[in-house]
Amino acid sequence: MPTRLPGVRIQSVSLRFGIVYSVLFIISAILFLSFVWWGTIGLLDQRVRHSIAVDAHAMLTEWAHEGVPGLENLISNRLAQDIDDNAIYLLSAPDGRLLAGNLAHWPARVDHAMHWQTLPVLRDGQLNLAQTRVWMLDGNYRLLIGRDISARTQIQRMLTDAMLWTCLMVGLLAIGGGWVVRTLFRQIIHSINRTTLAITQGDMSRRIAVSGTGDELDDVALTINQMLDRISRLMDGVKQVSNSIAHDLRTPIARARAELEDASRHATSEQALRAAIDQAVVNLDNVTGICEALLRIAQIEAGTRRSAFATFDLASTLRDMAELYEAVAEEHELKLLTDLPEHLPFMGDQAMFQQALANILDNAIKFSPPHGSISLSAQKLPPAIPNDREWASTIRIKVIDCGIGMNSADLARASERFFRAERARNTPGSGLGLALVQAIVELHGGTLYLTHNTPGLVVTIDVPALHVLSDKT
Amino acid sequence: MRVLLIEDDQTVRNFVAKGLSEAGHLVEQAADGKQGFTLASQDKFDVIILDRMLPGGVEGLHLLETLRSEGNLTPVLLLSALADVDEKVAGLKAGGDDYVSKPFSFSELQARLEALVRRNRNEAQPLTKLSVGDLEIDLLSRSVRRGGQKIDLQPREFRLLEFLMRHTGQVVTRTMLLEGVWDYHFDPQTNVIDVHISRLRQKIDKPFDHALVHTIRNAGYMLQE
Numbered sequence: 001m002p003t004r005l006p007g008v009r010i011q012s013v014s015l016r017f018g019i020v021y022s023v024l025f026i027i028s029a030i031l032f033l034s035f036v037w038w039g040t041i042g043l044l045d046q047r048v049r050h051s052i053a054v055d056a057h058a059m060l061t062e063w064a065h066e067g068v069p070g071l072e073n074l075i076s077n078r079l080a081q082d083i084d085d086n087a088i089y090l091l092s093a094p095d096g097r098l099l100a101g102n103l104a105h106w107p108a109r110v111d112h113a114m115h116w117q118t119l120p121v122l123r124d125g126q127l128n129l130a131q132t133r134v135w136m137l138d139g140n141y142r143l144l145i146g147r148d149i150s151a152r153t154q155i156q157r158m159l160t161d162a163m164l165w166t167c168l169m170v171g172l173l174a175i176g177g178g179w180v181v182r183t184l185f186r187q188i189i190h191s192i193n194r195t196t197l198a199i200t201q202g203d204m205s206r207r208i209a210v211s212g213t214g215d216e217l218d219d220v221a222l223t224i225n226q227m228l229d230r231i232s233r234l235m236d237g238v239k240q241v242s243n244s245i246a247h248d249l250r251t252p253i254a255r256a257r258a259e260l261e262d263a264s265r266h267a268t269s270e271q272a273l274r275a276a277i278d279q280a281v282v283n284l285d286n287v288t289g290i291c292e293a294l295l296r297i298a299q300i301e302a303g304t305r306r307s308a309f310a311t312f313d314l315a316s317t318l319r320d321m322a323e324l325y326e327a328v329a330e331e332h333e334l335k336l337l338t339d340l341p342e343h344l345p346f347m348g349d350q351a352m353f354q355q356a357l358a359n360i361l362d363n364a365i366k367f368s369p370p371h372g373s374i375s376l377s378a379q380k381l382p383p384a385i386p387n388d389r390e391w392a393s394t395i396r397i398k399v400i401d402c403g404i405g406m407n408s409a410d411l412a413r414a415s416e417r418f419f420r421a422e423r424a425r426n427t428p429g430s431g432l433g434l435a436l437v438q439a440i441v442e443l444h445g446g447t448l449y450l451t452h453n454t455p456g457l458v459v460t461i462d463v464p465a466l467h468v469l470s471d472k473t
Numbered sequence: 474m475r476v477l478l479i480e481d482d483q484t485v486r487n488f489v490a491k492g493l494s495e496a497g498h499l500v501e502q503a504a505d506g507k508q509g510f511t512l513a514s515q516d517k518f519d520v521i522i523l524d525r526m527l528p529g530g531v532e533g534l535h536l537l538e539t540l541r542s543e544g545n546l547t548p549v550l551l552l553s554a555l556a557d558v559d560e561k562v563a564g565l566k567a568g569g570d571d572y573v574s575k576p577f578s579f580s581e582l583q584a585r586l587e588a589l590v591r592r593n594r595n596e597a598q599p600l601t602k603l604s605v606g607d608l609e610i611d612l613l614s615r616s617v618r619r620g621g622q623k624i625d626l627q628p629r630e631f632r633l634l635e636f637l638m639r640h641t642g643q644v645v646t647r648t649m650l651l652e653g654v655w656d657y658h659f660d661p662q663t664n665v666i667d668v669h670i671s672r673l674r675q676k677i678d679k680p681f682d683h684a685l686v687h688t689i690r691n692a693g694y695m696l697q698e
Binding site: 285292 | 556576629660661672691
């Protein structure tokens with residue numbers, strides 16, 4: 001994966017965050033201002049129309065009662081009382097003569113239908129905008145009532161100006177705010193990014209700084225740190241195992257190679273040649289055996305073999321194994337004693353338990369001096385808390401030998417892959433036997449204990465009898 | 474017997490073909506699944522040795538399943554680098570009769586091949602008595618006699634002898650015995666099988682003037698007159 005250095009990029013998440021923030025801010029500001037604008041202007045328009053409508057009502061009543069002279073009178077009165085100086089009236093006769101009003105002539109673009117119209121009108125030598133409406137009266141008289149709305153136009157302009165300025169300010173604020181958001185975000189991300197970048201480049205000791213406030217970021221940092229701890233533990237394990245693999249495979253390969261080369265150079269007869277080749281084959285078979293054991297351990301540790309779990313009688317399985325090994329023990333002048341119950345129902349992988357027990361018995365026989373004895377026992381321990389289903393009872397399998405045993409330091413390491421105690425170096429074996437037992441016992445949710453037996457070794461396996469499949473993998 | 478060998482690795486193929494020819498068998502070879510399938514469906518063979526991972530688009534198990542679905546019942550021995558128990562189970566489920574994982578020793582392969590062909594021939598008639606030379610066992614009363622003299626055997630020793638007698642004149646390997654007599658599928662570090670064979674010899678060979686159980690170097694054991 002290419003490592004990317006921090007910088008301003010279009011794809012930057014922090015920049016996107018900033019931009020999203022700005023856009024949201026601008027949109028909400030524009031929405032708010034538009035509402036104010038339309039609200040104000042609309043209210044002003046409504047007032048003008050209302051006052052025109054009130055005027056019109058009075059004038060139409062006057063027209064109905066008093067006719068032309070009454071209306072002329074009323075218009076003059078109204079104009080005289082017009083303090084705001086914004087009222088516009090005009091009354092025209094059927095022949096087009098102007099009878100009353102404060103406009104010099106009938107506006108050119110007036111609509112004769114009774115619609116609201118905004119027209120430019122000439123008043124006092126000034127062209128102003130006016131809101132008008134025309135009423136057709138009986139006998140083709142026409143009445144125009146309007147209001148000069150130049151004041152409203154001024155307010156509108158002022159508001160528009162204010163809006164533009166506000167937009168500018170909002171824009172600046174949005175960009176500034178976006179920048180702040182982006183910086184904050186980048187700081188968080190970069191702390192994580194710097195650490196992971198360092199780790200990618202091989203520095204596994206780096207950890208993300210934890211502020212100690214216990215916020216969400218600390219949670220993330222802690223989780224990542226824990227993950228890193230686990231990864232480095234696993235890596236150490238892998239490193240150790242691959243070193244051991246390289247070393248322990250080298251030995252039989254080196255032997256095979258030496259034998260073949262030696263035979264190729266020095267063998268004088270076909271028989272000697274064959275013997276060397278056969279010996280090399282045996283050594284290569286050893287290599288295969290080690291590979292197979294490693295694969296099996298890895299497979300068991302991955303937990304994929306749970307599918308083969310079934311119920312079987314552990315006691316009879318152990319009895320059969322004891323029968324198989326009893327003959328071997330006898331050949332080594334050892335006694336194999338058993339203490340097994342009649343039945344011991346158990347849920348697990350029978351083939352794997354046989355393998356585990358074979359490994360333990362192989363070891364016991366291999367490391368015991370003649371005339372000793374090996375004991376195999378199994379028993380069901382009562383549950384720690386009686387009648388509690390959670391604490392299913394435990395089955396304890398014990399193999400005790402009186403062989404060379406191990407010192408305490410070796411006991412702790414005995415189930416590691418490829419570990420071989422100093423005193424076992426000269427015996428055949430790969431150092432994988434107990435590692436496989438350990439993996440099998442753990443797969444069944446149990447524990448493997450190795451303890452002293454002055455002299456000798458006690459191998460104890462504790463497994464839950466009613467095996468409940470745990471979610472732990 | 475006629476053997477069809479389907480294996481893509483030339484070294485392994487030559488090694489197996491040479492060994493089987495030396496043992497007096499007729500070997501046909503195929504380097505990929507297609508060719509192998511054509512040969513298997515055209516000709517009649519006593520046994521087929523089939524590699525699992527094959528080039529040419531026809532994978533071993535697929536080939537086997539197709540053969541079986543066409544009613545071809547030739548015994549098939551699967552040969553594969555896939556050595557997991559699960560893989561073995563998959564191979565046997567697909568219709569394989571035996572499974573040998575690579576790397577393998579030739580004697581193991583040969584012994585299993587011969588056992589397979591023999592089993593295929595013998596399956597028809599159920600036996601109640603087996604005999605080799607002056608040794609005879611009764612499968613119903615589970616009694617053993619040699620030269621008219623009764624021999625007492627433990628149940629497991631009886632099953633070991635029965636297995637050897639069912640494979641008279643054939644090499645049986647230690648793995649075959651562990652699987653066939655004890656039904657164990659693991660690899661013991663110590664010589665458990667040798668010890669049990671030696672115990673059996675004590676009872677059926679030692680008191681008599683000539684031995685019936687023979688050790689075959691680098692391979693296993695054989696019961697023969």
